[in-house]
Amino acid sequence: MKLAMIVAIDLNNGIGKGDDQLAYISADLKRFKNLTTGNTIVMGRKTFEALPKGALPNRRNIVITRQAEYDAPGADIVNSLEAALDICQNDEKVFIIGGGEIYNTFLPQTVELYLTIIEHTFEEATVFFPEINWDEWNINNEEGPFIDEKTRLQYSYKNLIKK
Template sequence: MILSMIVAIDQNNGIGKGDDQLAYISADLKRFKALTTGHTILMGRKTFEALPKGALPNRRNVVISRQPGYSAHGAEVVHSIEEAMALCKNDEKVFVIGGGEIYKSFLPVTQELFLTVIKHAFDEATVFFPAIKEEDWSLVQEEGPFVDEKTQLTYFYQNLERR
């Protein structure tokens, strides 16, 4: 199994405000769909509950929740990182899609990062991606900069691999 993370971060590693994303960039959402379709996506309960239509189609949805008896329509529920890793061990690729605590827990065992880096600092950010130590990662690919027509935000994509 290849464990990957996919996330949009601002200049300060901000990823969210409360239970919502900081920005919705159309091309980034399309990239997310293209990369994760056909694979397993792993997320925390709050991230799952923030999905507008519930479980994402054409992907195996796995939700981690500390709540005993929690159920998520269209998703498999586990209660620990160990349980999630055991459940997904035979999957080709697993994408961790958030939120902050889940990213923090899985970063030490992640092999790939798919970042969308937004060239803006959102003052309202309350959820952050853990610090990425440059010495641990190699830049495999970088694309951009791009400007989102709707939000006018400048952003670029970075794909990193653990050294």
């Protein structure tokens, strides 16, 4: 199993405000869909609850929560990092999709990072991606910068592979 993370971060590693994303960039959402479709995605409960239509189609959805009786239609529910990894053993690629606590927990085991770097600092950010030690990663691919027509935000993509 190959463990990957996919995330959009601002210049301070901000990823969210409360239970929502900092920005909605259409091309980034399409990239997310293209990369994760056909794979397993793992997320925390708050990230699952922020999905507008529930479980994402054409992907195996796994939700990690401490709530014993939690129900997430269309998703497998687990209570720990270990349980999530156990039920993914036979999956070729598993994407960690958030939120902050889940990213922090899984980062040591992650071998690929798919970053969208938004060239902006969101003062209202309350959730952050862990600090990246760039010495541990090789840049596999870079694209951009691009400008989102709707938000006017400049962003770029960086795909990293652990050394």
